[in-house]
Amino acid sequence: MNVLTINIKNAGYPDNKEAIKDMQFSVNKGELVGLIGANGAGKSTTIKTILGLLKDVDGTVSFEGESRYAYVPEHPVFYDSLTLWEHLELAAASFQLQTEEWIERAEKLLVYFRLEKEKHELPSSFSKGMKQKVMLITAFLIQPAVYIIDEPFIGLDPRATKDFLSLLMKERERGAAILMSTHVLDTAERICDRFLLMAGGRLVAEGTLTDIQHTCGLSGASLLDCFDNILERSL
Amino acid sequence: MRLSRRLFWHRLKWEWKHKWKDFRSVADWTVLLYIIIPGMIIAVINYVEWWSEIPVFAAFLPEPIWLIILYFASRFAVLRVFLQEADQIYLLQHGKIMKGIMLRGIAYSLLQNVLINGFTLIILLPFLFIHLGYSIVHVLMLFGIIVLVSWNMMFISQFITIKIPNTVIRVFALAAVNGIAIVFYLVFISLSLSDYLSFVAVISGLMVGFFQLLKMRLSLKGAFFEDVQRERKYYLSWTSLLVQGSGMSETKSFRTRKEPLLFKGSSRLLKGEDPVTRLVDSFLKWYIRQFSKIQYYLQIVGVCVLAAILLPVWVKFLVWLFGGFALISWKKADWNEFEGGGYLMLYKWDVDVKTEAAKKSLKFLTLPGFLVISYVTGAMVYSWTGGFIFLVAGWFVHKALIMILRPFYFENNASSNNAKI
Numbered sequence: 001m002n003v004l005t006i007n008i009k010n011a012g013y014p015d016n017k018e019a020i021k022d023m024q025f026s027v028n029k030g031e032l033v034g035l036i037g038a039n040g041a042g043k044s045t046t047i048k049t050i051l052g053l054l055k056d057v058d059g060t061v062s063f064e065g066e067s068r069y070a071y072v073p074e075h076p077v078f079y080d081s082l083t084l085w086e087h088l089e090l091a092a093a094s095f096q097l098q099t100e101e102w103i104e105r106a107e108k109l110l111v112y113f114r115l116e117k118e119k120h121e122l123p124s125s126f127s128k129g130m131k132q133k134v135m136l137i138t139a140f141l142i143q144p145a146v147y148i149i150d151e152p153f154i155g156l157d158p159r160a161t162k163d164f165l166s167l168l169m170k171e172r173e174r175g176a177a178i179l180m181s182t183h184v185l186d187t188a189e190r191i192c193d194r195f196l197l198m199a200g201g202r203l204v205a206e207g208t209l210t211d212i213q214h215t216c217g218l219s220g221a222s223l224l225d226c227f228d229n230i231l232e233r234s235l
Numbered sequence: 236m237r238l239s240r241r242l243f244w245h246r247l248k249w250e251w252k253h254k255w256k257d258f259r260s261v262a263d264w265t266v267l268l269y270i271i272i273p274g275m276i277i278a279v280i281n282y283v284e285w286w287s288e289i290p291v292f293a294a295f296l297p298e299p300i301w302l303i304i305l306y307f308a309s310r311f312a313v314l315r316v317f318l319q320e321a322d323q324i325y326l327l328q329h330g331k332i333m334k335g336i337m338l339r340g341i342a343y344s345l346l347q348n349v350l351i352n353g354f355t356l357i358i359l360l361p362f363l364f365i366h367l368g369y370s371i372v373h374v375l376m377l378f379g380i381i382v383l384v385s386w387n388m389m390f391i392s393q394f395i396t397i398k399i400p401n402t403v404i405r406v407f408a409l410a411a412v413n414g415i416a417i418v419f420y421l422v423f424i425s426l427s428l429s430d431y432l433s434f435v436a437v438i439s440g441l442m443v444g445f446f447q448l449l450k451m452r453l454s455l456k457g458a459f460f461e462d463v464q465r466e467r468k469y470y471l472s473w474t475s476l477l478v479q480g481s482g483m484s485e486t487k488s489f490r491t492r493k494e495p496l497l498f499k500g501s502s503r504l505l506k507g508e509d510p511v512t513r514l515v516d517s518f519l520k521w522y523i524r525q526f527s528k529i530q531y532y533l534q535i536v537g538v539c540v541l542a543a544i545l546l547p548v549w550v551k552f553l554v555w556l557f558g559g560f561a562l563i564s565w566k567k568a569d570w571n572e573f574e575g576g577g578y579l580m581l582y583k584w585d586v587d588v589k590t591e592a593a594k595k596s597l598k599f600l601t602l603p604g605f606l607v608i609s610y611v612t613g614a615m616v617y618s619w620t621g622g623f624i625f626l627v628a629g630w631f632v633h634k635a636l637i638m639i640l641r642p643f644y645f646e647n648n649a650s651s652n653n654a655k656i
Binding site for chain 1: 356492493499501510513514518524527573576577579581
C-alpha cells in the first residue's frame with residue numbers, strides 16, 4: 001500500500017524552477033527506500049518538495065489519509081534556549097500525543113540513545129553526534145506513518161549508528177514507510193528495500209539492487225559500482 | 236598595512252550599505268511622513284522651548300543626575316574591531332594585518348563615541364546653561380572628561396565581557412565597575428570645574444589610562460571568537476531593531492551554557508497539556524531565556540516611559556498608543572522568528588493552533604510592558620491616581636489593539652506544512 005506518492009512535473013527555486021523534473025515514485029508501508037545521488041543531484045530539493053517547503057512546484061505529493069510524517073534534517077535544528085526535554089514536549093504537542101504515552105516513550109528513547117543525563121540541558125551545547133541523536137529521538141517519539149530522513153549518519157559514532165539502524169528496522173517492521181537520503185552506499189545497500197538514483201534533478205534508475213544491477217548491466221556489482229556506472233552513462 | 240586599511244574600509248562600507256538597505260526596507264514614505272518627520276518636528280519644537288523655559292521636572296533634578304544621564308548616554312557607543320569568522324582561516328596568522336583592522340575599528344568606535352557625547356551634550360545644553368549655570372568653558376571641560384572616561388570604560392567593559400564567561404558574575408562585575416566609574420567621573424568633574432590644574436591632571440591621567448588599555452586590547456590573546464560573535468551581535472541588533480515581521484535570530488554563542496538559567500529542569504511556565512498551551516509555554520521560555528530580547532523589550536518600554544515623562548500632554552497620549560502598537564508589532568517579529576525556526580517547521584502544526592498560540596503569546600508578552608507605559612502616562616497627566624485609572628484603561632486598550640491588529644498579524648500569517656500541494 002502506498003503511503004507516500006510523489007508525482008512532480010518540476011519543482012525548484014525562483015532562479016531555477018526546474019531543479020528537479022519528472023519525479024514519480026512512491027514509498028509503501030513497511031518499506032525502506034534509499035534516495036541516492038551525487039551532491040547537487042536534487043535529493044534535498046526532492047525532500048523539500050515532499051515537505052511542502054518550496055513555492056515553485058508543479059505536481060502533487062500525497063500522504064495516505066492524514067498520515068503523520070517525521071522529518072530528520074541533515075543539519076540538526078534547535079532553539080538555542082530550549083532544553084532537550086522541551087524540544088520533545090513541543091514535538092509531542094504538534095501531534096497532540098497523550099501525555100503518559102509520549103513521556104514513557106521519550107524516557108525510553110533517551111536511555112536507548114544514552115542521553116538521559118542531558119535531558120534538561122540545552123542541545124546547543126551538545127556535540128554534533130549528540131545533536132543528531134536528538135533529531136532521531138524526536139522522530140522516533142512520534143512513531144509516524146512516514147519517515148523522511150536526510151543523511152542520518154553524519155556525526156553518529158559507530159554505536160549510535162547501530163542503535164539507530166536497529167530502531168529503524170523495528171519501525172519498518174511496525175509498518176512505517178521510510179525514505180532515506182544518504183551517501184553511505186554500503187550501509188544503504190544492506191538495509192534498503194529499493195533505491196531511487198538521482199542525477200541532474202531526475203530519476204535515472206529505480207528499483208531493488210537486482211533491478212539496478214540489471215539496468216547498468218553489472219550483475220553482482222555493488223550499489224557504489226552501479227551508481228558510478230549509471231552516472232557515467234547519464235553525463 | 237595597505238591590506239588592513241583596504242579590508243577595514245571594505246567592511247565598513249559593506250556594513251553601512253546594508254544598514255541603509257535595512258533602513259530603506261522599513262522607512263518607506265508612509266513611515267517617513269507619519270512617524271519620522273512628525274517625530275523630528277516635535278523633538279525640535281520641544282528643544283527650542285527648553286531654551287526659553289526648561290520643563291518643570293528639570294528644576295528638581297540635581298547636578299549629579301544630569302551628569303549621570305550624560306554618562307549613561309556615553310555608554311551607548313560600542314568598541315568595534317571589525318573581525319569576521321573567516322579571518323580565522325585567512326588572517327589569524329598575520330598578526331600585523333589583524334591589528335591594523337582592529338586599530339581602525341577601534342578608532343572608528345572612539346569617533347562614534349565622540350559624536351554621541353557631542354550630540355547628548357547639545358541636547359542637555361539648555362539644562363547645563365540655564366539650570367546649572369555652566370559656562371562654555373565648563374561645558375568644553377565636561378565634554379573632554381566624558382569622552383575620555385567613556386573611552387576608558389569601553390575598553391574595561393570589553394575586557395570584562397571577554398574574560399568572565401559566567402553571565403551572572405559578568406553582569407555584577409559590569410554593574411560594579413560602572414558604579415565605581417560614575418563615582419570617579421563625578422569627582423573628576425567636581426575637581427576640574429573648580430580648578431584648571433586639576434582638570435589638566437585628570438585629563439592626563441585618563442589619557443595615560445586610555446593608551447595603556449588600548450595597548451592591552453591590541454595584544455590580548457584568545458579573544459578572536461568572542462570578538463567575532465560580538466561583531467555579529469552588533470550588526471544583528473541594528474537589523475532586528477529595524478526589520479519588523481522577519482525576526483532576527485540570536486547569534487549562536489561560542490560560549491554555550493549547558494543548562495538554562497531560568498526554568499531549570501525544563502519546568503513549565505504554564506500548566507495545561509493542550510497544544511496551544513504547550514506552544515505558548517515554549518515560546519515564552521524561549522523568549523525570556525534570551526537576555527538580549529529582554530534587554531530590547533525593556534529598551535522599548537524605557538523609551539516610551541521616558542517620552543511619557545518628558546513630552547507635552549497631547550504627545551503623551553500618542554506615545555501611549557504608539558507604545559502598545561510598537562510592543563505588539565516588534566514582539567510579533569519575535570513570534571515569527573520562533574515560528575520560522577527550523578525545529579517548529581519539522582512538524583505539521585494545525586493552522587488554528589498556531590494562530591491561537593500566536594495571539595496568546597503576544598498577549599502574555601506585551602501586556603506587562605504596556606501596563607507600565609500606561610501607568611506612567613496616567614501618572615504624568617493626572618498624578619498617581621491617574622496612573623491607576625490608566626492601568627485599567629491600558630488593559631482594555633491592549634485588548635483593542637490586539638483586535639485591531641488581528642487582520643495584519645494573526646490571520647494569513649500562520650502557515651502549516653501542508654503535505655498536499
